[in-house]
Amino acid sequence: MATTASPHATPNDLSSVTKTLDLLAPRWSVWVLMTVSAQPLRYAEIKSRLPWLADGQLHPRLTHLTNAGVVERTEYAPRHVTYGLTIRGAELMPVLTVIASWGDTYLEKALVANKTTGGMEPERIPPAQNIDDTLALIVPRHATPILWSLQARGRASAKTLATEAMPGYGLTGVYKPLDRLVADGLVTATGTGDFQLSASGQALAPVFQAISAWATAPAPGARRPRGQGPAPSQNRSGPWATTPTRVPAPAVPAGPSAAPALATTPPDAPAWKPSDLFSHQIPARPLSPAGGPRR
Template identity: 80%
Template sequence: MATTAQPPTTPNDYSSVTKTLDLLAPRWSVWVLMTLSSQPLRYAEIKPRLPWLADGQLHPRLRHLTNAGVVERTEYAPRHVTYGLTGRGAELLPVLAVIASWGDTYLEKQLVTSKATGELEPERIPPAQNIDDTITLIAPRHATPILMTLQARGRASAKALATEAMPGYGLTAVYKPLDRLVADGLVTVTGSDDFQLSASGQALAPVFQAITTWAVLPSAGTDPLRRPGTAPSKTRSGTWATTPTRLPAPAIPAASSAGPALATTPPPDGPAWKSSDLFSHQIPARPITPAGGPRR
């Protein structure tokens, strides 16, 4: 039987987490944020660190993050412009570390042959890719409210989830996102046809807590995604993809891995990343998931 206890989360919590995931979801946005994590950079300094992005892809990512208030564009002269993290952007880095840690722990990895030992071992995935793949699982529409509702309730029927996580929608609308979450290994079906989180779904609690805490910081003002004083860029022309495809990136030449480390301040248990972590790995396509585990 589904539990009926009043959940501690609210629609506002769902909205805050969803808005933050919408900010991070456009492909390569996380990579841009982490590239700027150490210091402000000019466009010509960012581009070599993300060599697979064409000019038409990098500019929209910078504009998207600037409009969201996590990146600021500083113009010193007509041909001297830098991009760097705002205060809100810097506060987002520990949240990214929590997301990366979950992805590294729970997303499936292919086995590769170790060059040192010749034995099979799980492939090494860069933190930015772990973040991207995790967000791809939890950012689709209605996924966050369903997952957070199940975290609060323990288990719930489809009808209860439709009522609480998707108000205004009919009962049948809840089955498509539920089926996807089950296929991704984040939700399981009980013997009484209720739904509950899998072990990996339950482990998302620190991720949602970190995102919620960041989104509702008092310094964020009335808009949970923008701190006062970090006005968006005056340039608002152009569009960017909000639901980009997840195609493999081209292989990165060895020389592209060079460069200063990307300093962050992740939680003690979170991963620390540097330029070699970000760029030494070719972005994998997401294989079909084995039954019972979240897919990459």
Template identity: 40%
Template structure:
């Protein structure tokens, strides 16, 4: 993939985020990470927490998470081995409620209330489709782009018509829009709303503090400067209004990991919200 006319290091940025998504998206990985969110556990203790996994399924999952640097295996003695989060896994956890927030707003509504963990898994499935991250990056950077130009950027060594299957999938998932054949593509409202999630994943994948997501060259949202008002010398100048305390992106989320396994239906406005991407 050759990224042209985009912010520097975009290709490496996309590769890091794609790799990060590949670490956590495989089935059960997020659930295992959440089960390990407390003190380190022995294998039997962890198996009891993820009892839906059949015999032989947990060990390879743990090995892959250890290889990815998200789970640490500590051998205290030959008969005492525990598993727990690495610092990298702990730093990743604040991304999960951000994904839930996006899913609640933009994924199509299911017939039944879904636990937050399923919201996360459904959202990750959309983001890990082939070429999805690269296409979303380009659409965000270019605003509108034709399929041919998009193919030249995302898959320059392939026939340009190969861009259409992943593009159509993103449209079907509700992350991209187009007005019809031959018309340019652009991010949908749901796709644009992924900015905080993708920016935070980018910061995490690069080993930066999560609050750096606000300054991401593509997905960051710099504060717009307010237009100065005319000032008359005779008018009194009021003191600055008190602002609510800001919450940093990297701060501890106001939720407990156990909350991701249950779901309370939140009150919603009566106005209809367009359906976003489909469930798996």
């Protein structure tokens, strides 16, 4: 029997989360953010780190992220322009760490032979790909409102979800996004007509908490404070200091590394090697779900 208690989250929280997901969802946006996370870079430097992106793909991503207030365009001279993270962009890096941790834990990985031992082991997926594949599961229309509602209720009928997560669509409209979430392994049917989150769906709670905390935090000015070093992603403040990840977040490599990194963690946390982001061929589409969703 479905519960009837109202969800604890407010509509403003959910709206802020979906807007943040819309910010991150366009393909390669996360890769661009991570590329400029260590230090501001010129356009040609970004392009050399994302060689598979044509100008027609990279320039719109930079414009999109700049307009969203997470990337700052600084013009020193007509032909000397750099792109780097704003304060808001730097504060978004720990959120990406949480999303990457969920993807690394719950998304499928193909077994590949270890080049040294010959033994089979899970494929090592670049963090940015884990983020993109996770977003592909929760960004589709109505997916997050349904997951949000089930997280608050525990379980609910399709009728309750249609009313709460998809007002105005009617009962029949809820089944397509529900079926997708079930196929992706985030939601399960109870057998009594109700639906509830799977274990991997429940584990999305830290992801939504981190996104919500970032989205509802007061937005500072887009300009960096004086004296800030070249790696704004190393500064952790605000709600992120109290938003734990499932897996210790990787540390930022020392020095002006050519490869991007996510946010700083305690000194004993494992570091991501410079090749982590680009160590795999970029698939045209994420792997199909088998044992764990990866679109």
